[in-house]
Amino acid sequence: MTDLPPPPPSFGGPVFDSPQPTYHLSGWWRRVGAWFLDYLIVSVPLWVAAVAFQSNSSAIAGLYLIWILGVVAYHVLMIGSTGQTVGKMAAGVKVVRDASPAPVGYGLATGRFFATFLSSLPCYLGYLWPLWDDKNQTFHDKICSTLVVRA
Numbered sequence: 001m002t003d004l005p006p007p008p009p010s011f012g013g014p015v016f017d018s019p020q021p022t023y024h025l026s027g028w029w030r031r032v033g034a035w036f037l038d039y040l041i042v043s044v045p046l047w048v049a050a051v052a053f054q055s056n057s058s059a060i061a062g063l064y065l066i067w068i069l070g071v072v073a074y075h076v077l078m079i080g081s082t083g084q085t086v087g088k089m090a091a092g093v094k095v096v097r098d099a100s101p102a103p104v105g106y107g108l109a110t111g112r113f114f115a116t117f118l119s120s121l122p123c124y125l126g127y128l129w130p131l132w133d134d135k136n137q138t139f140h141d142k143i144c145s146t147l148v149v150r151a
Helices: 028-052 057-081 086-091 105-120 125-131 139-144
Strands: 093-097 146-150
Touching (some): 028 086, 028 125, 057 105, 086 093, 105 125, 105 139, 125 139
Antiparallel strands (some): 093 146
């Protein structure tokens, strides 16, 4: 029986596994608290303006359009740049990519925002999913490979 020669060295040097970041996942109640604060932040100005313009129905329609665009911009810009909205900052949580602590970026933040509608389709089951999921992920977190972690 002959001994086989060792395998040839690989090009580029040795390959090391990159360390996986350690996260402290956010609990469901923290996420609910952050959502509630964000809801108040984006909705209270609409309520005030709607009361002020209640006699003008075309102004109300314009206010709702501005509100919808404002909600999208608020979430996409803040989550995309820092991973936190004001509500998430107050609750001490942030959104990160599943594989790294890097901010999610504007493209993924946009996709995640619109994927939230999928979490609400089956009787809001997607929002309750973190209660029994091992990574505390909602449907939109799973779709976009994001985590909500303690900041």
